[in-house]
Amino acid sequence: GHHRLEAAKRLRLQRMPVRVLNVMPEEAIRLAEEANLAGKPLTTTEIAGLFDRRLRRGETESAIAQAFPGAGVKANQVEDFARITYLPQTVREALDDPAMARAFTPAHAIELAKAQQKYSMPADEVQAFFNNVMMKGEYTPSQVRRTLDNFAPAIQTQQARQPDLFGGLDFSARYTGIMAQIKSAADDIKSLEAVRGQLVRIQNFVKRGI
Numbered sequence: 001g002h003h004r005l006e007a008a009k010r011l012r013l014q015r016m017p018v019r020v021l022n023v024m025p026e027e028a029i030r031l032a033e034e035a036n037l038a039g040k041p042l043t044t045t046e047i048a049g050l051f052d053r054r055l056r057r058g059e060t061e062s063a064i065a066q067a068f069p070g071a072g073v074k075a076n077q078v079e080d081f082a083r084i085t086y087l088p089q090t091v092r093e094a095l096d097d098p099a100m101a102r103a104f105t106p107a108h109a110i111e112l113a114k115a116q117q118k119y120s121m122p123a124d125e126v127q128a129f130f131n132n133v134m135m136k137g138e139y140t141p142s143q144v145r146r147t148l149d150n151f152a153p154a155i156q157t158q159q160a161r162q163p164d165l166f167g168g169l170d171f172s173a174r175y176t177g178i179m180a181q182i183k184s185a186a187d188d189i190k191s192l193e194a195v196r197g198q199l200v201r202i203q204n205f206v207k208r209g210i
Contacts, residue, residue, distance in 0.1 A: 043096040044106050047071050048084035055082055081106070083113035088123045091130050104134065107141040115148035133183045139190060147186040 008016040042050070047068070054064050061078040065071075073081050084092065087109060094100050095109050112134070116126050134144065 042071075044109070045084060045092040045096055047073070048081055051078050052082035052085040055079065077110075080110045080114060083117060084109050086116065087113050088127045088130075090127065094130070103138060105141070108134065108139075108144055111141045111145045111148065115145070115152055119148070119152035121152060133186055136183055137187060137190070139186055143186060143190050 004016065004018075050068070051064055051073070054067075055061070055078070060075075062075040064078050065073060065075040084095065084106070087095075091109070091112070094104055095106070112126065112130065115121060121129075129148070133139075133147065139147070
């Protein structure tokens with residue numbers, strides 16, 4: 001209601017109609033969140049944060065999806081969407097940047113966030129993958145997932161076997177070489193998927209010809 005109050009002050013109104021509700025703090029938070037979502041477009045990361053808070057309060061995915069139909073998120077996507085909250089800040093800022101809308105979509109962010117949780121990736125590793133792989137080529141969310149599933153476990157193993165190698169180097173030295181290899185592999189995955197797509201189209205063409 002503070003926006004309405006500020007508007008009334010600017011209009012120099014002496015009175016402002018209000019509705020006072022006597023509710024518990026949790027209900028007050030819920031009402032405020034719904035009012036904010038209805039009052040202005042929220043960014044992707046704001047929606048993710050809202051979902052995360054509600055999940056931690058014990059609300060079901062179905063109830064959250066129904067409460068915010070304008071978010072366009074299905075019930076079975078709510079938990080994955082909430083994971084975006086835990087990506088590094090600069091990655092979240094990129095997600096909300098309109099200039100990045102095509103290269104880095106919520107679907108891309110979800111795959112990165114799921115891998116971050118699944119493989120316990122530290123923030124600097126997530127940031128390195130984002131900077132050196134995702135921002136240097138156009139990949140589909142599935143290509144991002146396949147790349148992470150192939151390489152995140154290998155990096156974990158190497159870190160466990162050679163902790164001094166990773167712990168003793170600065171950020172750039174630690175990841176630059178590794179991420180260059182991962183980007184090359186991501187390009188290979190992208191190329192393979194393109195070839196598979198062409199083969200499927202050829203097979204369908206042959207079937208129609210027969």
